[in-house]
C-alpha cells in the first residue's frame with residue numbers, strides 16, 4: 001500500500017506494486033472536483049476551469065498538504081498530516097509571457113491587491129489543522145485546529161506519541177490516539193520541518209531544525225506577526241528530564257513605522273508595482289510585503305538610507321552575498337520604482353492599521 005497526500009486536497013491510497021488506484025478522499029475544502037471515480041479520474045466541477053474568468057478555488061496553489069512531512073504511526077495505524085485549508089482566486093494573466101529566471105506561474109498576481117483587506121473569498125481566508133486520518137476507512141479520526149496556516153511536519157514515535165512544530169513558534173507533543181496535548185515548548189521561530197528522533201548512549205532525543213520555509217515562503221509573513229514570533233533558523237533538541245531552557249528568539253519587530261520616504265506613483269503604477277512585487281519578491285519577502293522579518297527583512301520597516309539604496313540593492317545585487325538576488329535581467333529602473341512605491345504603500349497601511357488600534 002502507498003499513502004499519498006499531494007497538494008490537490010485528496011488523500012490517496014494506491015497499490016504500491018502495481019501503481020493501481022484504490023481510493024481518494026478529501027482532507028480539506030475542495031471545490032475543483034466532487035470526487036475521484038473508481039478508475040482514479042477526478043470528477044471536475046465547472047469551478048475548476050478559470051480560462052474565461054477568475055474562480056475562487058480550493059485548495060490554493062500552496063497545497064492542502066505540501067512540504068512539511070506527514071507520518072504514519074505504526075501503533076495507531078493512523079496518518080498525521082499538517083493540513084492547510086485555504087482557497088485562492090485563480091485567474092490567467094492575459095499579458096503573461098515566459099521570462100527566464102522569473103516565477104512563471106501564468107497566474108494573475110493582481111489578486112494580491114486586496115491581500116489582508118477583505119473577509120471571505122480572499123487569498124487570505126485560511127484554516128489550518130493537524131489531522132489524524134484513518135487510511136483504511138479513509139476518514140478523519142481527530143483534528144487539532146491551528147491558530148495560523150503553514151504548520152510543521154509530524155513525527156510518530158513510541159507507543160502513542162506524536163510531535164509537531166507550529167507556525168506560531170511552539171513544539172508540541174500529542175497523544176496519537178486522541179490528539180490530547182501532552183507537552184509543549186516555545187521555539188522562538190516558526191517550526192516547519194519534520195522533527196527527528198535519535199538515541200545517544202541509551203538516551204532518546206527529539207530534535208527539530210526550526211525556522212520558516214515551505215510553500216508560503218521564507219518570511220513567515222502574517223502568521224509570524226500574528227503569533228508574535230520573528231525567528232530565524234535554529235536547531236533545538238530535547239530529552240526526557242532535560243533542564244536546558246530554550247533561549248528566547250528575536251523579539252517581534254514592533255509597530256510598523258511611518259514610511260521613511262515618498263516615491264511618487266499613480267494608482268495604475270501602484271497596481272503594477274503590486275503585480276511585479278508578487279511575481280518577483282513575495283516568495284521571499286512575503287505576500288502583501290508583510291514579511292515577519294525573520295530570515296529576510298520585512299520591507300515595510302526600511303529606513304531612509306535603505307530606501308536610498310533600494311534600486312541599487314535590487315538591480316545591482318548590493319546584498320547578493322547574503323541571499324538577495326539581483327534583478328537587472330528581469331526588471332527596469334521604472335519597474336523597481338513601482339515596486340518600491342507599492343512597498344511604501346503597504347508600509348503606510350500597516351502603520352495606519354496599528355495606529356488605529
Ligand code: HEC
Nearest residue numbers: 280281284296297306310313314319322323324325327339
Ligand atoms: C530569494 C529570496 C529573495 C527574493 C526573491 C527577493 N529578496 Fe530581497 N532580500 C532577500 C534577503 C535574504 C535579504 C537580506 C540580505 C541581507 O541580509 O543583507 C534581502 C534584502 C532586501 C533589501 C535590503 C534591505 C536592507 O537591509 O537594506 C531590499 C530593498 C530587498 N531585499 C528588496 C527586494 C525586492 C524589491 C525584491 C523583488 C524584486 C526582492 N527583494 C526579492 C531575499 C530575497
